[in-house]
Amino acid sequence: MKTTELCALVAGLAYFEVAHARNIPNIGQTAPKVVSLSTQRKGIPNPVHRDRLRRRAGSVEASLDNQETLYFVNATIGTPAQSLRLHLDTGSSDLWVNTPSSTLCEERSQPCGYAGSYVANSSSTYEYVGDWFNISYVDGSGASGDYVSDTFTIGGTTLDRLQFGIGYTSTSAQGILGIGYPVNEVQVGRAGKDAYDNLPKAMVTAGKTARNAYSLWLNDLDASTGSILFGGIDTEQYMGTLQTLPIQANAGVFSEFLITLTAVDLGGQSIAKNQALAVLLDSGSSLTYLPNDMVQTIYDQVSAEYDSSAGAAYVPCSLASNTSTLDFTFTSPKISVTMGELVLDLVTSGGRQPTFNDGEAACLFGVAPAGSGTNVLGDTFLRSAYVVYDIDNNQISLAQTKFNATTSNVKEIPTGTSLPGATVVSNSVAATEGVISGSGNGNASVGNTKSSGVASVAMSVSTYALALLSAGVTTYATLY
Ligand SMILES: *[C@@H]1O[C@H](CO)[C@@H](O)[C@H](O)[C@H]1NC(C)=O
Numbered sequence: 001m002k003t004t005e006l007c008a009l010v011a012g013l014a015y016f017e018v019a020h021a022r023n024i025p026n027i028g029q030t031a032p033k034v035v036s037l038s039t040q041r042k043g044i045p046n047p048v049h050r051d052r053l054r055r056r057a058g059s060v061e062a063s064l065d066n067q068e069t070l071y072f073v074n075a076t077i078g079t080p081a082q083s084l085r086l087h088l089d090t091g092s093s094d095l096w097v098n099t100p101s102s103t104l105c106e107e108r109s110q111p112c113g114y115a116g117s118y119v120a121n122s123s124s125t126y127e128y129v130g131d132w133f134n135i136s137y138v139d140g141s142g143a144s145g146d147y148v149s150d151t152f153t154i155g156g157t158t159l160d161r162l163q164f165g166i167g168y169t170s171t172s173a174q175g176i177l178g179i180g181y182p183v184n185e186v187q188v189g190r191a192g193k194d195a196y197d198n199l200p201k202a203m204v205t206a207g208k209t210a211r212n213a214y215s216l217w218l219n220d221l222d223a224s225t226g227s228i229l230f231g232g233i234d235t236e237q238y239m240g241t242l243q244t245l246p247i248q249a250n251a252g253v254f255s256e257f258l259i260t261l262t263a264v265d266l267g268g269q270s271i272a273k274n275q276a277l278a279v280l281l282d283s284g285s286s287l288t289y290l291p292n293d294m295v296q297t298i299y300d301q302v303s304a305e306y307d308s309s310a311g312a313a314y315v316p317c318s319l320a321s322n323t324s325t326l327d328f329t330f331t332s333p334k335i336s337v338t339m340g341e342l343v344l345d346l347v348t349s350g351g352r353q354p355t356f357n358d359g360e361a362a363c364l365f366g367v368a369p370a371g372s373g374t375n376v377l378g379d380t381f382l383r384s385a386y387v388v389y390d391i392d393n394n395q396i397s398l399a400q401t402k403f404n405a406t407t408s409n410v411k412e413i414p415t416g417t418s419l420p421g422a423t424v425v426s427n428s429v430a431a432t433e434g435v436i437s438g439s440g441n442g443n444a445s446v447g448n449t450k451s452s453g454v455a456s457v458a459m460s461v462s463t464y465a466l467a468l469l470s471a472g473v474t475t476y477a478t479l480y
């Protein structure tokens with residue numbers, strides 16, 4: 001039996017920020033309006049700890065998802081424009097930003113310097129909405145202040161009077177761009193008010209997109225580009241056909257991106273079959289969390305060493321070149337995740353590669369036990385999938401991703417229910433585990449949409465994490 005000597009963090013995990021615009025081809029006679037940006041990678045100190053904080057309450061609520069997410073986009077707010085880098089989070093629904101006069105931002109280390117902050121009184125288009133903005137986290141951190149509105153620009157698309165929060169009190173150095181269901185806005189859950197139009201919804205209202213739906217392409221762990229398209233899909237970024245599944249309601253309410261996992265296989269061997277398990281698609285989670293028995297079977301097959309104090313497992317780094325895949329079936333399709341996407345680099349606090357007792361290099365395995373918490377398909381799964389989140393129709397469409405796609409063919413997602421080139425999965429299995437059953441389960445409703453267009457945000461990943469590591473900028477945390 002191997003034991004580990006680890007004091008480590010993951011260097012290979014990415015988060016993205018918008019870096020540059022890219023050209024999107026015209027579609028038909030009326031060119032859709034397309035927002036296009038790219039991203040850079042940044043290291044996350046201690047992602048296992050991060051994920052734990054997100055998961056501690058058992059279910060992932062909007063307010064829990066705001067502390068740290070993995071994907072960054074550049075945006076500007078106000079007149080004249082103030083630049084910010086925002087965490088892009090499918091798991092929450094509010095946009096909020098820091099203000100430089102908060103106690104946090106005024107700290108000597110200038111923690112808000114990287115992501116930027118917003119001064120309301122420096123903007124001629126700022127308008128006050130109310131004082132009930134308040135997000136808090138399970139670990140006791142949070143942000144609170146005012147809801148305001150101002151001009152918001154992302155990748156060249158400008159929205160007037162977009163509502164967002166200002167964290168006059170904040171313990172998170174980066175603002176969050178939550179793009180989930182409006183019903184998860186803290187104004188609804190906390191203040192009991194009606195939902196406002198958050199970014200993806202506001203794009204529809206302003207006629208920038210036809211439907212409240214967007215596509216997320218995270219791309220390869222080692223890759224340099226990824227993208228999000230609001231109101232569009234890029235048919236060059238996936239293989240085969242997009243297959244459309246109903247989002248599973250929780251207690252009758254569509255509020256999270258839950259779909260039904262029916263089978264898991266590893267290297268062609270069944271790990272679990274005939275499942276009806278709700279799993280949450282969460283780009284804000286670094287790892288994938290599955291039921292303990294499934295995870296144990298997987299660990300046995302890949303010789304993973306589980307560290308109960310870390311809540312995660314270590315594998316020989318050489319597993320990355322194993323040609324077996326871990327396959328996830330959702331009635332249909334089946335998404336295959338290669339070992340290279342599941343084996344994550346670790347670096348000790350001394351900057352060394354950690355090793356097992358026998359000297360073999362140790363890496364972090366991308367799947368961990370869910371215990372009594374939510375089953376989550378995090379980035380270690382999502383990078384291998386092209387995912388269309390159709391909030392208007394309560395549907396998810398999935399296909400195997402095409403890593404490092406170099407061509408682009410953006411199609412607008414029109415009003416109504418159909419997706420260009422996608423197939424609705426017949427007899428898809430409804431979840432019986434992992435959700436609180438209710439009348440809304442599997443019942444897709446058709447939203448009212450108007451106008452047309454595609455807003456796209458392209459993301460490029462840089463080697464920022466590695467740069468940070470070699471520059472010694474990151475504070476190394478200990479896996480515990
Ligand atoms: C995103 O913002 C950061 C900080 O201002 C900047 O360094 C980076 O170049 C920006 N990317 C683009 C393409 O604007």
Ligand SMILES: *[C@@H]1O[C@H](CO)[C@@H](O)[C@H](O)[C@H]1NC(C)=O
Nearest residue numbers: 119120121122126128146166
């Ligand atoms: C803007 O300035 C006014 C007048 O100085 C002040 O009362 C108000 O609190 C400021 N608003 C914000 C959001 O800082």
Ligand SMILES: *[C@@H]1O[C@H](CO)[C@@H](O)[C@H](O)[C@H]1NC(C)=O
Nearest residue numbers: 133134135136142144145169
């Ligand atoms: C925000 O909500 C938390 C939890 O309900 C509460 O403790 C805190 O006082 C609130 N903050 C503000 C500024 O209202």
Ligand SMILES: *[C@@H]1O[C@H](CO)[C@@H](O)[C@H](O)[C@H]1NC(C)=O
Nearest residue numbers: 220221222223224402403404
């Ligand atoms: C994608 O590109 C990156 C960076 O060039 C490379 O390391 C990686 O192997 C590529 N992935 C695939 C699947 O080709």
Ligand SMILES: *[C@@H]1O[C@H](CO)[C@@H](O)[C@H](O)[C@H]1NC(C)=O
Nearest residue numbers: 267300301302303322323324
């Ligand atoms: C890949 O890993 C699986 C599971 O550990 C193992 O059965 C298989 O022999 C490995 N294949 C190669 C080519 O090493």
Ligand SMILES: *[C@@H]1O[C@H](CO)[C@@H](O)[C@H](O)[C@H]1NC(C)=O
Nearest residue numbers: 438439440441442443444445
């Ligand atoms: C779906 O919603 C419609 C309209 O509210 C209702 O008539 C129907 O019974 C629902 N179906 C299911 C499966 O809940």
